[in-house]
Amino acid sequence: MTITNFSFPTPIKFGAGARKLVAKHLIEAGCKRPLIVTDRALGALPVLTEFVSHLDGLDVAVFTGVFGNPTCSQVMDGAAAYKAHQADCVIGFGGGAALDVAKVVGVAATHEGDILEYVWDHPQMRPITHELPYFIALPTTSGTGSEVGRSSVVSENDTHLKRVVFSAKILAKTVFADPELTVGLPSHVTAATGMDALTHNIESYLSPAYHPLCDGIALEGTRIAAAALLTAVQNPGDLKARSDMMMASMMGAIAFQKDLGAVHSCAHALGAVCDLHHGLANALMIDTVLAWNMESAPEKFDELAHVCKVPGGGAAFVPWLKQLKQSIGITGGLAAHGVKPEHFPRLIEIATADICHQTNPRPCTAADFDALFKAAL
Incomplete structure (x- = not known):
């Protein structure tokens, strides 16, 4: 494995095999109970099973409730899964939809109200005041670049209008950019x-x-x-x-x-x-x-x-x-x-x-x- 490390501003571990460094990284960060947030299709594929096989020493739960264009209800369901697992960190694993949901699951899990109340243009926008769960991101597509973004784009459940939660606080602590995760894409x-x-x-x-x-x-x-x-x-x-x-x-x-x-x-x-x-x-x-x-x-x-x-x-x-x-x-x-x-x-x-x-x-x-x-x- 040849992994390149750089920050812009997010620390990024880039290269084939980077996914295999996740367990050691989380354990060193003091995390024990990650919730993986991914989409429904990936949840049924060997690529997720293979990734989980590298998470020795961690008590892992998987939320596969992301599908289509991500919605606010998917975020709230993910937050419920986080609480049910008594998780202490979030792993975003997937394309832009899964990563956008994963970025704000921690917000919804640690703050009151619906995630819609945290979008940047809400008339009474709630601030993100509490410390958020440790969050890392692993992209499995090469498109949105959501893994390095400080915004989460989720759609309203009924109108399907895209809304944006924007804050540097939702940036991943580290991105593990492993191109091997994209090899199996159709x-x-x-x-x-x-x-x-x-x-x-x-x-x-x-x-x-x-x-x-x-x-x-x-x-x-x-x-x-x-x-x-x-x-x-x-x-x-x-x-x-x-x-x-x-x-x-x-x-x-x-x-x-x-x-x-x-x-x-x-x-x-x-x-x-x-x-x-x-x-x-x-x-x-x-x-x-x-x-x-x-x-x-x-x-x-x-x-x-x-x-x-x-x-x-x-x-x-x-x-x-x-x-x-x-x-x-x-x-x-x-x-x-x-x-x-x-x-x-x-x-x-x-x-x-x-x-x-x-x-x-x-x-x-x-x-x-x-x-x-x-x-x-």
């Missing part, structure tokens, strides 16, 4: 999550907000993902490609503290109204939105084309993205994935209200979102 999941990582890097770079630190990370994250995604999809056992995508995913999540853009506003609406996977929703919208954005940031499109080694400069970048999507199996428009014209009024309403497009390189109105959804149909 190709369509690798493709959708990979496009999520690529979108994070691209949109954060295109944001007009001033943050040169994030710009540098976003450009390098874009370069890495552009070079590795096709290989990761076509040759799932290629550990270098898997490692590169895991790194690009984390870089995208670090970079988007600069903010995102209209692709994400559209994706958030598609997740709420049509329950589309977030990475897939980004992939279905990115070329349409970027083609519309290009006139507002032509120099940045030139730079994106440069780092992705796209011949023809910025004008060729969106066609290259379309071809990449085809190559990794993401085909068809919104209609091919269940979106119908009758969904448009609600999609437009949610996208317009979404905060992400406030840092899009080109201002967006409801009429613009109407045109973008129609163009992507």
